[in-house]
Amino acid sequence: MTVEVLTLDALDALERRLVGVKxxxxxxxxxxxxxxxxxxxxxxxxxxxxxxxxxxxxxDEHDVLLLHAPPGCAKxxxxxxxxxxxxxxxxxxxxxLFATHSDDFAHRWGRxxxxxxxxxxxxxGTYASGGSVLTSTExxxxxxxxxxxxxxxxxxSWTGTTITARGAVTFRNVxxxxxxxxxxxxxxxxxxxxxxxxxxxxxxxxxxxxxxxA
Numbered sequence: 432m433t434v435e436v437l438t439l440d441a442l443d444a445l446e447r448r449l450v451g452v453k454x455x456x457x458x459x460x461x462x463x464x465x466x467x468x469x470x471x472x473x474x475x476x477x478x479x480x481x482x483x484x485x486x487x488x489x490x491d492e493h494d495v496l497l498l499h500a501p502p503g504c505a506k507x508x509x510x511x512x513x514x515x516x517x518x519x520x521x522x523x524x525x526x527x528l529f530a531t532h533s534d535d536f537a538h539r540w541g542r543x544x545x546x547x548x549x550x551x552x553x554x555x556g557t558y559a560s561g562g563s564v565l566t567s568t569e570x571x572x573x574x575x576x577x578x579x580x581x582x583x584x585x586x587x588s589w590t591g592t593t594i595t596a597r598g599a600v601t602f603r604n605v606x607x608x609x610x611x612x613x614x615x616x617x618x619x620x621x622x623x624x625x626x627x628x629x630x631x632x633x634x635x636x637x638x639x640x641x642x643x644x645a
Contacts, residue, residue, distance in 0.1 A: 458520075461485075465517045466509065473509075476500070480509050488518065511540040515616075516547035523597070524620040528640050529613055541602070541613040556591030558630065563587055565601070571638070583638030588631045595624040599632060601639055615640050 457464045462481040466473050473481065480498060487496040500506040515527050529541055554560050567585040598619050603612040617639075623630075 458517075462509075462514065462517050465520075466513050469513060471508070471513070476504060477509055480506060481514075484510070484514055488522075507536070507540060511536070512543045515544045519616060519618070523618045526618060526640070527616045529615070534612075544613055544616075552594050552596065555593050556589055556627075556630075558589035558592050558594065561604075563589070564604075579641055579643045581638040581641040583634065586631060586633045588629055590629045591627060592625045592630045593627055594630050595622050596630070597622055 458468055462485055463473050463478060466477070466481070471477075480500070483496065483498065487493065498506065498510065511529075511531075515529065519525075519527060529544070531540065552558070552560075565584040565587075567583075569583055571581045571583055572579070596619065599617045600613055601615040601617070603614060605612060
């Protein structure tokens, strides 16, 4: 997998595509407005799915939301493609972990989300466009009760850089940006800048991400 830094978080990337303050506010408030902006016209069952997603993230009542629908009803379009970027626009301080059941889904949906949320800087110092390959990657059972698995890697540093970044994405490089598979999107919450200095990504004590299956 490879990590690249971003010049803007998803919110900035979305706002640069919007026309007018009213439309910006409407899209951030409503996932249906975001879907229409992306060229979709939600049917009644799509509106129900989006309503449940909005209710779920607005409440602390439940930890898990399961949505079941038959094949061909565009649930992946709304949940796997449209929802992550809309969520990131509203909660840029949070991180997102994408998980799919097959390589095919990772190809199709991961790259669509990546194209919505990323805006990578150009070459600067030892940072080259496309990012750097993760090293010393490992899966670690993190708790004595063996209920949590961490995915960790060595920290990354680029010297002699002049960069302003708001986040980073970790993705599986499969050859081209159009087919790369996004794994994790991390937000820095605010801009982090260097001017001819060293830009460092230090991973959390729990690694790039963890899975708690208790």
